[in-house]
Amino acid sequence: MNNIGALVAWAPTFLRLVVGIVFFVHGAQKMWGWYGGPGLSGWVGFAATMGTPQWLAFLAAFAEFFGGIGLIFGLLTRLSALGIFCVMVVAVLKVHLAHGFFLNWFMEPNRGHGYEYSLTLLAAAVSIMLTGCGRLGLDNKMFAGYNKFLVWSVYPMSLERLGAERRGTMKAKLGWARVFGIVILAVLSLSCNKKSTSSTVGIPLPRNTVIIADFSFSPTPLNISVGDTVTWRNNGPSGHTVTSDTGNELNSALLGRGGVYTHIFNTAGMHDYHCAPHPFMRGRVVVQ
Numbered sequence: 001m002n003n004i005g006a007l008v009a010w011a012p013t014f015l016r017l018v019v020g021i022v023f024f025v026h027g028a029q030k031m032w033g034w035y036g037g038p039g040l041s042g043w044v045g046f047a048a049t050m051g052t053p054q055w056l057a058f059l060a061a062f063a064e065f066f067g068g069i070g071l072i073f074g075l076l077t078r079l080s081a082l083g084i085f086c087v088m089v090v091a092v093l094k095v096h097l098a099h100g101f102f103l104n105w106f107m108e109p110n111r112g113h114g115y116e117y118s119l120t121l122l123a124a125a126v127s128i129m130l131t132g133c134g135r136l137g138l139d140n141k142m143f144a145g146y147n148k149f150l151v152w153s154v155y156p157m158s159l160e161r162l163g164a165e166r167r168g169t170m171k172a173k174l175g176w177a178r179v180f181g182i183v184i185l186a187v188l189s190l191s192c193n194k195k196s197t198s199s200t201v202g203i204p205l206p207r208n209t210v211i212i213a214d215f216s217f218s219p220t221p222l223n224i225s226v227g228d229t230v231t232w233r234n235n236g237p238s239g240h241t242v243t244s245d246t247g248n249e250l251n252s253a254l255l256g257r258g259g260v261y262t263h264i265f266n267t268a269g270m271h272d273y274h275c276a277p278h279p280f281m282r283g284r285v286v287v288q
């Protein structure tokens with residue numbers, strides 16, 4: 001390998017280390033509830049509110065957690081990146097596309113994050129699928145032959161082979177044309193998206209209303225007096241409930257977008273509640 005080739009072989013190493021850490025952390029949130037995450041049951045419940053079947057939600061958590069580990073160690077690198085690629089395609093299309101391009105940088109209420117970050121991770125996954133692990137990867141020692149077998153449909157090009165194919169065989173050119181074609185198609189289809197739709201301007205809200213949006217209750221705690229009525233209104237696209245932590249004073253059905261639940265509090269004290277599909281969503285009503 002010449003000097004430039006030796007240098008280039010380090011490029012995927014940095015990319016996969018950082019991307020691997022990102023996915024390891026989020027996978028661990030979903031699988032084990034680490035780092036303040038929902039855990040597997042919370043995650044599966046959350047995914048179900050978006051119409052994702054249980055096995056697919058489990059597979060996604062698995063792909064993030066083990067894919068992250070795979071990228072960090074450079075172990076089964078392309079397979080790990082492929083799993084992450086699939087997860088991010090779904091994340092862009094099913095979660096973030098509806099919210100436009102930009103992240104919700106200014107924390108506007110009732111607005112989710114656009115797809116710019118997910119798309120960046122998607123590009124990183126594609127890049128790693130193309131290059132393999134680069135330097136300091138276990139694949140170099142343990143799976144020297146596996147790169148030849150694990151062929152992703154776009155193009156099985158690795159850095160080691162780049163030198164050979166640079167001679168300009170027609171096959172290589174067609175391969176790259178396919179890669180660029182898919183990228184351009186993806187960009188085009190993503191740029192045709194709609195703006196975020198949710199808007200509550202002009203809808204008068206009753207006194208003591210708790211808004212459910214972006215997987216949180218707001219305001220919480222809510223301070224009221226005995227005999228007051230509290231209204232919960234779901235402004236987000238996902239289904240949520242209002243469910244007492246203990247007892248069943250608060251026991252709403254699954255509220256879809258625009259869904260409303262009301263309750264009259266006749267006893268003083270603290271009333272803690274959560275969302276049944278997303279137990280990490282917590283709220284409190286303080287009755288005086």
Ligand SMILES: [Cu+2]
Pocket residue numbers: 215239240241275276277278281
């Ligand atoms: Cu919820």
